[in-house]
Amino acid sequence: MVIKPKPLNCPNCGGPVELRGFAHTLNVVCPQCLSVLDTSTPEVQVLQTFQSQTRIQPLIPLGTRATFSGTSFEAIGFQVREVEDEDGAYAWREYLLFNPYKGFRYLSEYNGHWNYIRVLNTLPEASGRSAAYQGRSYKLFDSSTAKTFYVLGEFPWQVRVGETVQVSDFVAPPLALSAENTGNEVTWSQGEYWTGKQIWEAFRLPGTPPSASGIFMNQPSPHIGKPTSAWRTFLWLAAALGVILILFTLIAQNREVFRQRYTVTAGAASAAPIVTPEFSAAGRPNNLQITTSTDLTNNWAYFSYALVNKSTGQARNFGREISRYGSSNSPNDRVVIPDVPPGQYYLRIEPEVQSGSFSYDVSVRRGVPTYGWFILAAVLLLIPPLGASLAAAGFERNRWRESSHA
């Protein structure tokens, strides 16, 4: 025997009322006069004659079917619920979906964001500001009092305009858990984020869905996985940079081309400049590192250096200061002169000392490895992963801006 839906007439206005939920339907709203009718007994009763002057048209027409995970469901009920908080009131829409074997599911829509919702028959583990379900942890996003504002179609429970329920939402995008507390019992449900486009395709609705605005509580972040992959790329590039650095160090010329020891005695001699023997800088233009090692103790010395190209006579002047008191400072100094063309060179050194006499070693190395470019490259490599992390964090910040538990 095939079970048929039974039609009825509204006892308030006499208009026809279609039933799609068979005997599961407890309450139905007359589409003509918007009265809420009790269909649980053969003599249909009017429970509530309500409703705003303006009629709200569901985006998904009641009676439309869609397939969700292989099962066909029909939209049979529609309600608008609203929440009032310190920022004002906002409303969202809920569709009741029905299959005579698999039961009831829900769709919710807010600002173009959708959720496909199923009531749970297994308890989540709730502890204050978080809830755990099937190995996933959900964070409390919002708790509010939801009020039924408008109803259409049919419901397997008692539905009234003006009824309130306590709702707590927990999120783990793209999933959400909701606990609805009527005072007598708590009903848990799980929602999964859907886009308007997916809903339109599932129901084969004409036109385009209203575009989504803002970020919804369990909307999956478009940045998901991007920081991780950017940091992974960074690690690879940094490793490559490290290898280059090692190779660079290994192939650097790094050869001592000159070394000499000098002694300075206090008095007039300290002002007399000395001129070193010639040394040769070979290869392509490269740096020269000049190291001044002294035996200064509790003393101070200043060296006026000139690096002179013997054939052109061009000099590069630089001063180096060594101040050593106690053991806190180094008695040595090192300076790198970049881009020195190949050729014959000598140094002219004019040391000054505060007091006493001391000795110093001058050593010149050609082509020492330098690392400034390496630091610059490392900083440049950091930009994409840092940017990705900041963008992802920004999205989450905007999501939680809507939360009452941020």
Place this chain on the structure above:
Amino acid sequence: MLQSNCPNCGAPVQFRWSSAVQTTCEFCHSILVRTDVDLQHVGQVADLPADSSPIQIGTEGAYGGKSFVAIGRIIYEYEQGGWNEWHILYNDGTSGWLSDAQLEYDLSWLVQPPEALPPADQIQPGRDFFWSGKRYQVTTLTRAHYKGVQGELPFQYWGRAEVLFADLRTTDGDFATIDYTESPPPLFMGRAVDFDDLHFKNLREFEGWS
């Protein structure tokens, strides 16, 4: 299969389950209770309320490696609708219950309570019980009306008025219900199940749905 005749109308009455204590006559809706010698006519089922459970007497299914067939049911109604407690006979000769509450399904079996159960006035939603290492939380208290019976049941069950059930659930899909109609209250324990887990055959058909 045991065969007998209805003491009220004379129609043949069949038992699928040898341990059935009560059944109903398909023709005159008499409630029949088995005694040692014969069938006794103890009452009459009022017209069953319209119901849209996809399950019917004779619906087959399978769960946990055992097949079952629905042989009887008790129908309840409360302010938020109605539900069916289907009495199901497993192929190993045991029987249990399949509850269909607005197409949410739970399987359960009568068990010995692990502890003395509290009286009805001491139980409320949110109360926890720790049974065999699991936390069972009372999720709902349902005050319902008995609306009728159909087919074979493991006990005499008819002419009831108001009944009270406490439903309990765990965080991993276990289900339990305490039936406060009886004293001491019997405990049924089992699992929350999905429609697809039950591999049904011989279900009812609904116009427009195939």
